[in-house]
Amino acid sequence: MKRLLYLFLALAAVMAWLDWQNRPIQHAPGVLVPSAPQQQAVAAAEPFVLNGYQITRRAAFSLHARVLSRENYYLGAEADLSPMDLALGWRPMSDQAVLDRIEISQSGRWYFTRYELPAPLPDAAIIRNSSNMHMLPANDWAADKLGDIREGDLVFLRGFLVDVDHPSGFRWRTSLRRDDTGNGSCEIFYVEYVEIEPR
Numbered sequence: 001m002k003r004l005l006y007l008f009l010a011l012a013a014v015m016a017w018l019d020w021q022n023r024p025i026q027h028a029p030g031v032l033v034p035s036a037p038q039q040q041a042v043a044a045a046e047p048f049v050l051n052g053y054q055i056t057r058r059a060a061f062s063l064h065a066r067v068l069s070r071e072n073y074y075l076g077a078e079a080d081l082s083p084m085d086l087a088l089g090w091r092p093m094s095d096q097a098v099l100d101r102i103e104i105s106q107s108g109r110w111y112f113t114r115y116e117l118p119a120p121l122p123d124a125a126i127i128r129n130s131s132n133m134h135m136l137p138a139n140d141w142a143a144d145k146l147g148d149i150r151e152g153d154l155v156f157l158r159g160f161l162v163d164v165d166h167p168s169g170f171r172w173r174t175s176l177r178r179d180d181t182g183n184g185s186c187e188i189f190y191v192e193y194v195e196i197e198p199r
Helices: 002-021 123-128 140-147
Strands: 038-041 048-050 053-072 084-089 102-107 110-115 130-137 154-165 187-196
Touching (some): 123 130
C-alpha cells in the first residue's frame, strides 16, 4: 500500500512540475509586436514531397508574434504533417491589456475568441491581427523548437505558406490573407526557422 502511495505522490509531483514548466508566459500591458506578418508571392516552383504529401510553396512568409494559444494534434491526416496549431497575435492582439479581456481557445484546427461587451477591439481588428496557423516543421530541428513554444512566448517564424496534396485525394489549402474568416482562413505554415525570445 505504501508503494502505491509513494508512486502516486511521485506521479503527482511530476505532473505538477510539467504543468509549472508549461505555464503561460505573462507580460506587462502594451503592444509587444508592432509589425504585421510579411508575405511575398513566390514564382511557380516544383512541388516537393514531405512524409508522402506533395507540398507546393505559395508565398514566402515570416512574422514576429505573441503565442496566444497552442494545440497539439495526434490524429487525422493533417497530424502527419502538422502536429500543432499556434494561435498567434500581433499589434493590438499582442497587448496584455487587450488579451486579458479575451478568452482564447483552439479545437478541431479552429481558433475561437470570446469576450464580454463592450468588446476590447472590433471583431475586424481581432481578425486582422491574429490567426490560427497550422505548423508544418521542415525538419527535426524546427519540430524540436516548435515543441518548446509556450503560450505567451514571443516568437519569430520564417518559411513558406503552402498547399498540401496527397495521392489519396486529400487536399489542404492555405489562406493567403489576414482578413478572412471561416473554413480555409488558416495559414498552412511550412516552418524552416524558429526563434523564441528569452522568457
